[in-house]
Amino acid sequence: MVLAMERPLKNAVNKFFRGKEPYQVLRSLALFLVAAKFISRLQQIIRHQGLRSYLLRCLTPYLKKLPMVRAKLDKEMKKTMSELRAKFSQELTSPCTSLPSKGMEPEELLKLLDRRKELDTKTWAEGKITGAVYHGGKQHYDFVGQVFSRWAFCNPLHPELHPALRQMDAEVVQMVVNMYHGGPDACGAFTTGGTESILMAMKAHRDWGEAEKGITEPNIVVCTTAHAAFDKAGKYFKIHVRKAKTDKDMAIDLNHMKHLIDSNTVAIVGSCCQYAHGTIDPIEEMGKIAKKKKIGLHVDCCLGGFLVPFMEKAGFSMPGFDFRVPGVTSISCDPHKYGFAPKGSSVVMFSNKELRRHMYCYLTDWSGGIYATPTMTGSRPGGPVAATWAAMCRYGEDGYVETTRQIVGATRQIAEGLKQIPELRLVGRPEVCVVAFDTKPTAGFSCYALADCLKQQSGWEVATCQNPPSVHLALTLLTSKQADRFIKDVKAAVDLVKESPKLYNSTAGVYGMAATLPAGFIEEAVGAYMDAMSEVHDGPAGP
Incomplete structure (x- = not known):
């Protein structure tokens, strides 16, 4: 049957090139390959970033070199820097750019620090700011600070030296996993913030895609309203980030999202809730698509992490968003927001330990010994771990x-x-x-x-x-x-x-x-x- 299909093709090709010189044949073939490569590249550009954005990105460095443009930019930069310096110089407390010749007395340092603390408190103490400082009350604030100081010099990188810190690290993760109804194989890791949690989730899905599907040019599909950390993951880990449109309520457009998924997609992303507008993406519908396409689904709960698990008990309706939704493979959650833990605490969760292992970094032949870390950091302070544990247990x-x-x-x-x-x-x-x-x-x-x-x-x-x-x-x-x-x-x-x-x-x-x-x-x-x-x-x- 194959030979029967080959004969018409052979006759057509021979007829097309009959009477042509070998050079003409080679030139035609080369032109065909160049055209095919160009069309493929053009399709890739249109799909990933859009032709207009691509052309602007290519032309911008040359436009900046034009004398008139450069002069205008330099003028604006000087103006911007002058304004910023004036703004940042408004409330300075004894700038110190070199080590003091003699060490300062603790009493003197504490007086200076009290002044600086007053400056850093007065802008948010009345609660007239958006986000940023997630205060759990003065009494809680002081309590968490005391716990933090007790473990400030401990390092989770050395669990054999700090067994209690290792225990609290594991317990924070497990408590959060249980908040999100993880199954018996669900697991996670403590990170330094929502951005690191998102980076680790995307790294895990990237490596899973390569190991399980042989994907070497991975992409993820996110909504245009997804957190900027997903773009950061794309830049750091060479993952193409495809942007799906929104519907009228600023939730992800499911039809456009499905159109952007292809054989190189390793994960799709939903927000619960998203930062800019507070909308919750349709996680249950996204879970069905992820299951059908056999790809990951990450749910970004960094902002609403300690609100959405409790909304039903607080008397508010809540659509499915956690590990009870089939298809959800990872979730990010920040205790340092509405969990009232200190800054520097977040948790990334996975539906199973196999996926979490793709997050790890192993160096088994290093001259200093075997080196392995679960997240991006090596050493990290123990204070946030202990204080997060204490904050969660206190509330x-x-x-x-x-x-x-x-x-x-x-x-x-x-x-x-x-x-x-x-x-x-x-x-x-x-x-x-x-x-x-x-x-x-x-x-x-x-x-x-x-x-x-x-x-x-x-x-x-x-x-x-x-x-x-x-x-x-x-x-x-x-x-x-x-x-x-x-x-x-x-x-x-x-x-x-x-x-x-x-x-x-x-x-x-x-x-x-x-x-x-x-x-x-x-x-x-x-x-x-x-x-x-x-x-x-x-x-x-x-x-």
């Missing part, structure tokens, strides 16, 4: 149910209040702890102007988001007690901005520029910001 399930009732309840109260303001509209679904909103086209001012006014007039720090434009408030336990105050202040800010919209345009200017310039140009401004953060700025002489 307990009843405590977390109550804080969930307060935070989620206040979130929905604010959402309802914002709906009553004619100039505003909600963006996404405020299902857990985030309320995102924009201004209507008829309002006459932008949401960014409103954010500036809230900051200047009432001291509220809201987060600015883009694509689409919006601002959001991520409620904490402190913020939840000020729901009425926030709604009142937003109403007042709307009236002020309507009267004088040009007075509140600093944030709008930044985001307007970001919307019109290629990413390569914006990166320079962002780089200047990070440079300024790492500088010791001018101020009073050091100690």
Whole structure:
């Protein structure tokens, strides 16, 4: 049968090349291969990043070298750095850039540290900020600090030296796994934050894809609203990150997601809830797709990690999102947010130990001996581990149910209040702890102007988001007690901005520029910001 199919093909090829010189045959073949390679590469570009974005990325480095463009960029960078230095120099306490010639007395150091602590506390103590500081109350704050200090110099890398720390590390992970209804083979690891948890989950799925399916050019499919850490994982681990569109409520578009999945896809990603708008992706439907395609499904619960497991007991409906959903293979959760643990604590979970092993890093032939670590870090402080264990045991399930009732309840109260303001509209679904909103086209001012006014007039720090434009408030336990105050202040800010919209345009200017310039140009401004953060700025002489 094969020979019968070959004969017509042979005759057609011979007829096509009959009378042609060998060189012509080779040239035709070469042109065909080049064209095929070009088309394949073009399809890859369109699928992964889009032709427009690719062309802009290629052209931007050359555009930056043009004298007029370079001069403009340098001028803007100098202006940006000057403004940032002025901002960061406003409240300095005796800058110290060199070691003191003689060591300072503890009493003197503590006085200086008290001043610095006061500066770092006053901006959030009233609870008028979005997220950032997830305070569990003054008494809890002091208690966790005491526990932290007792294990600050211990290192989980050496479990034989710190058996109690190893036990608490394992117990934190197991308590979180049980919160998410993991089966008998479910497991996890303690990490330093949500970003590391996400990186480790993606690394595990990448290595699983290569080991089990022979995938050498892996990709993951995420929503455009997924956390930036997934893009970071893509950059670090050479994983293509494909972006699915959103529906009208800013949840992932399942049809577009399915279109982006191919034979090189190792995992899809859902958020519960996502950072920008607070929407929960349809995890149960995504689980069915993951099972059918035989790929992983990671659920990012970093933000809502200590809220969503307790929502049903707190009296709120909750769709399936954890290991009870068939198809879910990994979950990330941050105790250092609504678990009221200190910063530097997160947990990455896996549905089985086989998948978790793909997260590990082994070096068995190193001259210093066998070296193996479960996550990205080698040494890490024991303080966050012990303090997280203590925070979870202190609050307990009843405590977390109550804080969930307060935070989620206040979130929905604010959402309802914002709906009553004619100039505003909600963006996404405020299902857990985030309320995102924009201004209507008829309002006459932008949401960014409103954010500036809230900051200047009432001291509220809201987060600015883009694509689409919006601002959001991520409620904490402190913020939840000020729901009425926030709604009142937003109403007042709307009236002020309507009267004088040009007075509140600093944030709008930044985001307007970001919307019109290629990413390569914006990166320079962002780089200047990070440079300024790492500088010791001018101020009073050091100690």
